[in-house]
Amino acid sequence: MGRIVIRRLASALPIMAIVSVITFAMIHLIPGDPAVAIAGLSATAEQLETIRRDLGLDQPVLTQLWRWYANVLRGDLGRSLLLGQPVVQVMTQRLQVTLALSAYALVLTLLLGLTAGIVAALRQNTWIDQAAMVFAMIGISLPNFWLGLLMIILFAVDLRWLPTGGYIPLTADPLGWLATSTMPAVSLALLQAGLLARITRSTMLEVLRQDYIRTARAKGLPNRVVVMKHALANALIPIVTVLGIIVSLLISGSVVTETLFSIPGVGQLLTQAVLNRDYPMVQGGLLMTTALLVLVNIAVEVCYALLDPRVRTDGS
Numbered sequence: 001m002g003r004i005v006i007r008r009l010a011s012a013l014p015i016m017a018i019v020s021v022i023t024f025a026m027i028h029l030i031p032g033d034p035a036v037a038i039a040g041l042s043a044t045a046e047q048l049e050t051i052r053r054d055l056g057l058d059q060p061v062l063t064q065l066w067r068w069y070a071n072v073l074r075g076d077l078g079r080s081l082l083l084g085q086p087v088v089q090v091m092t093q094r095l096q097v098t099l100a101l102s103a104y105a106l107v108l109t110l111l112l113g114l115t116a117g118i119v120a121a122l123r124q125n126t127w128i129d130q131a132a133m134v135f136a137m138i139g140i141s142l143p144n145f146w147l148g149l150l151m152i153i154l155f156a157v158d159l160r161w162l163p164t165g166g167y168i169p170l171t172a173d174p175l176g177w178l179a180t181s182t183m184p185a186v187s188l189a190l191l192q193a194g195l196l197a198r199i200t201r202s203t204m205l206e207v208l209r210q211d212y213i214r215t216a217r218a219k220g221l222p223n224r225v226v227v228m229k230h231a232l233a234n235a236l237i238p239i240v241t242v243l244g245i246i247v248s249l250l251i252s253g254s255v256v257t258e259t260l261f262s263i264p265g266v267g268q269l270l271t272q273a274v275l276n277r278d279y280p281m282v283q284g285g286l287l288m289t290t291a292l293l294v295l296v297n298i299a300v301e302v303c304y305a306l307l308d309p310r311v312r313t314d315g316s
Contacts, residue, residue: 082278105189
């Protein structure tokens with residue numbers, strides 16, 4: 001098990017290095033000047049030159065990249081040009097918001113997707129199966145930003161059940177957090193729940209046709225035991241694969257959702273950083289986000305090893 005984790009961490013280092021180089025190149029190709037974003041349009045040429053010199057922006061691009069890598073190896077991702085705070089500190093604060101929202105959306109995805117997929121497989125070719133698949137198709141087809149706008153109009157503007165936006169931390173007020181996070185989480189979860197429902201249904205149908213399932217039923221085992229202990233347990237590997245992708249999509253999909261609902265998470269932070277050409281924040285933020293997604297993939301590998309001894313044997 002430990003060798004699997006070490007091997008995946010080692011293979012992730014080149015990926016993170018490539019991502020950081022691509023991000024560095026792209027942010028320097030965006031039109032605009034961060035010195036102007038900091039000092040304003042009324043700043044003089046001397047003021048702008050001073051800001052560029054203080055931030056090291058007057059150095060050659062390769063020199064800036066080398067200095068950034070040297071700081072990363074020391075655990076220093078730099079300071080935000082606009083916020084004036086360390087990138088690690090700002091990202092850590094914003095990650096708490098994004099991860100809380102993503103966890104809420106993941107719980108909703110599991111509840112809706114697994115339930116719809118299992119029920120559809122058990123009631124194949126019935127109206128229940130068709131209704132579940134219609135739900136899945138609607139979820140896959142609806143863009144999360146469009147669904148979010150509809151929810152704001154209905155539940156916030158018309159019915160006034162929920163606030164239109166903003167965010168209350170979970171530790172400050174659990175009920176307030178639930179009220180401000182429900183619509184964003186649902187808009188994130190519905191798309192992924194539809195995908196999970198379809199994968200769960202197809203996988204469960206394949207497993208339910210196996211001989212050992214017929215044997216378990218012939219032995220008189222209760223249907224609940226057959227479905228949960230034998231069928232679902234053996235269908236979990238492809239489902240775990242999809243869950244790894246879903247978690248990555250929930251984190252990356254927060255960019256649009258957080259902007260739409262005015263949630264101070266990583267998505268909103270990186271959007272503002274790109275618009276204002278905040279080099280250190282964009283580079284450090286994407287590097288930390290990439291590291292988080294790598295950890296998600298490693299967690300999927302560990303789940304593989306726990307569910308399938310063959311993976312554990314091959315990785316040892």
